[in-house]
Amino acid sequence: EPEVTQTPSHQVTQMGQEVILRCVPISNHLYFYWYRQILGQKVEFLVSFYNNEISEKSEIFDDQFSVERPDGSNFTLKIRSTKLEDSAMYFCAGGGDKYEKLFFGSGTQLSVL
Amino acid sequence: GEDVEQSLFLSVREGDSSVINCTYTDSSSTYLYWYKQEPGAGLQLLTYIFSNMDMKQDQRLTVLLNKKDKHLSLRIADTQTGDSAIYFCAESFGNEKLTFGTGTRLTIIP
Numbered sequence: 001e002p003e004v005t006q007t008p009s010h011q012v013t014q015m016g017q018e019v020i021l022r023c024v025p026i027s028n029h030l031y032f033y034w035y036r037q038i039l040g041q042k043v044e045f046l047v048s049f050y051n052n053e054i055s056e057k058s059e060i061f062d063d064q065f066s067v068e069r070p071d072g073s074n075f076t077l078k079i080r081s082t083k084l085e086d087s088a089m090y091f092c093a094g095g096g097d098k099y100e101k102l103f104f105g106s107g108t109q110l111s112v113l
Numbered sequence: 114g115e116d117v118e119q120s121l122f123l124s125v126r127e128g129d130s131s132v133i134n135c136t137y138t139d140s141s142s143t144y145l146y147w148y149k150q151e152p153g154a155g156l157q158l159l160t161y162i163f164s165n166m167d168m169k170q171d172q173r174l175t176v177l178l179n180k181k182d183k184h185l186s187l188r189i190a191d192t193q194t195g196d197s198a199i200y201f202c203a204e205s206f207g208n209e210k211l212t213f214g215t216g217t218r219l220t221i222i223p
Binding site for chain 2: 006033035042043044045048056058089091093101102103104105106107
């Protein structure tokens with residue numbers, strides 16, 4: 001079965017540094033998402049992306065965050081200046097037609113020191 | 114707004130059936146999902162049900178949906194040690210964002 005692939009699986013960074021989390025969605029998917037899970041908490045929606053633009057974003061997704069689909073296959077989440085509270089597991093997800101179920105990647109564990 | 118609630122913990126003897134429950138508030142959801150998360154791992158889609166269905170069975174898994182009561186359950190038959198994990202229910206609206214529950218940690222007693 002096709003998979004959503006995320007790299008790296010673990011990323012450690014210093015506070016204030018920029019990080020880019022990468023995702024390769026399933027090839028025929030059209031809708032893309034980032035979610036995050038802070039340790040011990042719920043999985044939270046960050047942003048949805050369709051037709052090369054953001055379709056919805058949460059309050060968490062402030063000016064420090066950006067998303068891009070630079071080459072039609074990769075889907076990236078950039079955090080410009082990381083904060084300690086950005087430490088979390090970040091999940092990429094994708095879906096095809098409007099009513100199709102979502103598939104998640106295995107996540108990138110981001111640790112900000 | 115949407116809210117999805119689950120009990121936090123469930124302990125079950127190996128070989129028994131596990132029933133994990135979930136309640137949600139928004140009746141306009143399109144799909145309801147069950148995800149499994151093992152320690153240190155990502156979210157694994159276990160099964161899902163379209164909102165116009167009442168039940169879905171997939172091998173050891175049975176999903177029941179009571180739309181009137183906004184209640185979703187996941188039954189795992191013949192629970193095994195490998196079923197130990199956190200189970201999240203989630204709902205979505207068309208292809209919009211998912212709203213996740215708090216997760217239920219399932220512990221298997223030998």
